[in-house]
Amino acid sequence: MQLRLGADLPKRTSAPWVFAKTTVCGMGGGPWPRTSLPARSSRRENGRLAHVIEAATSGRAKCRGCGERIAAGVLRFGEVLPNPFADGEMTHWFHLDCAAFKRPEPFLEALAARADPLADSGRLESEARRGIAHPRLPRIDGAERSPSGRAQCRACRSTIQKGAWRIALVFYEDGRFAPAGSIHARCAAAYFETADVLPRLRRFSPDLGDADLAELQGELAGPAA
Numbered sequence: 001m002q003l004r005l006g007a008d009l010p011k012r013t014s015a016p017w018v019f020a021k022t023t024v025c026g027m028g029g030g031p032w033p034r035t036s037l038p039a040r041s042s043r044r045e046n047g048r049l050a051h052v053i054e055a056a057t058s059g060r061a062k063c064r065g066c067g068e069r070i071a072a073g074v075l076r077f078g079e080v081l082p083n084p085f086a087d088g089e090m091t092h093w094f095h096l097d098c099a100a101f102k103r104p105e106p107f108l109e110a111l112a113a114r115a116d117p118l119a120d121s122g123r124l125e126s127e128a129r130r131g132i133a134h135p136r137l138p139r140i141d142g143a144e145r146s147p148s149g150r151a152q153c154r155a156c157r158s159t160i161q162k163g164a165w166r167i168a169l170v171f172y173e174d175g176r177f178a179p180a181g182s183i184h185a186r187c188a189a190a191y192f193e194t195a196d197v198l199p200r201l202r203r204f205s206p207d208l209g210d211a212d213l214a215e216l217q218g219e220l221a222g223p224a225a
Contacts, residue, residue: 050080050110050113051077051078051079051080051106051107051109051110051113052077052078052080052091052110053075053076053077053078053096053110053111053114053118054075054076054078055073055074055075055076056070056071056072056073056074056075056076056093057072058072059071059072061076061093062093063076063093063094063095063098064079064092064093064094064098064102064177065094065095065098065099065101065102065103065177065204066095066098066203066204068095070093070095074095075096075118076093076094076095076096077093077094077095077096077099077103077106077107077110078091078092078093078094078110079091079092079093079094079099079103079106079107081175084174084175092175094107096120096124097124097127097203098203098204099128100124100125100127100128100131101127101128101131101137101138101140101199101200101203101204102131102138102172102177103138103172104127104128104129104131104132104138105128105132107124107128108125108128108129108132111124111125111128127199130194130196134192134193134194136191136192136193137192137194137197137200138172139169139170139171139180140167140168140169140192140197140200140201140204141168141169141170141177141179141204142167142168142201142204142205143165143166143167143168143185143201143205143208143216144165144166144168144205145163145164145165145166146160146161146162146163146164146165146166146182147162148162149161149162151166151181151182152181153166153182153183153184153187154169154180154181154182154183154191155183155184155187155190155191155224156183156184156187156190156224158184160182160183160184164184164185165184165185165186165215165216165219166182166183166184166185167182167183167184167185167188167197167201168182168204169181169182169183184219184224185216185219185220186219186220186222186223186224187224188219188220189220189224190224195220195221197220198213198216198217198220201213201216
C-alpha cells in the first residue's frame with residue numbers, strides 16, 4: 001500500500017512563514033519605487049524668519065509668556081525660530097499682549113508685516129516700543145509679596161523683607177524664559193528706568209486685586225528701597 005503524504009490534509013491557502021515577493025534594488029525589475037516627501041514649509045522673507053500673527057486653530061497651545069492656554073480663534077503671535085533639534089523651524093506662540101511685553105522686537109516685525117488691520121494695534125505697538133527703549137522691561141514676570149526674607153533685590157542688593165512687594169524677573173535665552181530673581185517694587189524706577197510697569201504687572205499677575213494694584217502703585221511712586 002502506497003501512502004501519499006498529506007493527501008488527506010486540508011490545503012493551506014496561506015502560511016505565516018510565506019513572505020510577499022519583493023524586488024531588490026538592481027535585481028530583477030529595477031530600483032525600489034520612489035515616493036516624494038512633502039517639502040518642509042519655511043516661513044522666510046528675504047532670507048529672514050518671518051514671524052506671524054494669526055488666529056489660534058485650537059485651544060491646545062500655551063503662551064510662552066504667561067503659561068496660559070491660547071483660546072481657539074483668538075489672535076496670537078508666533079515667533080519662528082530655528083529648530084535646535086532638527087532641520088527646519090519651530091514656532092513659539094504668545095498672546096498678543098504677552099508678545100508685546102516680552103518679545104517686542106519680533107512682535108513689531110510681525111505687526112509691520114501684517115496686511116490686515118489689527119484691533120488695539122496702537123497700544124500694543126506703544127508697549128512693544130517701550131520695551132525696546134527700556135531693555136529691562138521685558139524681564140518683568142509679575143508681582144507678589146515676598147514669601148520669606150531671604151531673597152536679595154537685584155537692584156539695590158539688599159534683602160527683600162517678608163511680606164514686601166517684589167517684582168519677579170526672567171531672562172530670555174535660547175528660546176526660553178529662565179527665572180532671574182526679583183527686585184523691590186520700590187526699586188522699579190531705578191532698575192527699569194521707568195515706573196510705568198503696572199500694565200505688565202497686571203498682565204503677568206492676573207490674581208492681583210484692585211487693593212493690591214493700588215498698593216503696588218504707591219510702591220512704584222515711592223522712593224527706592
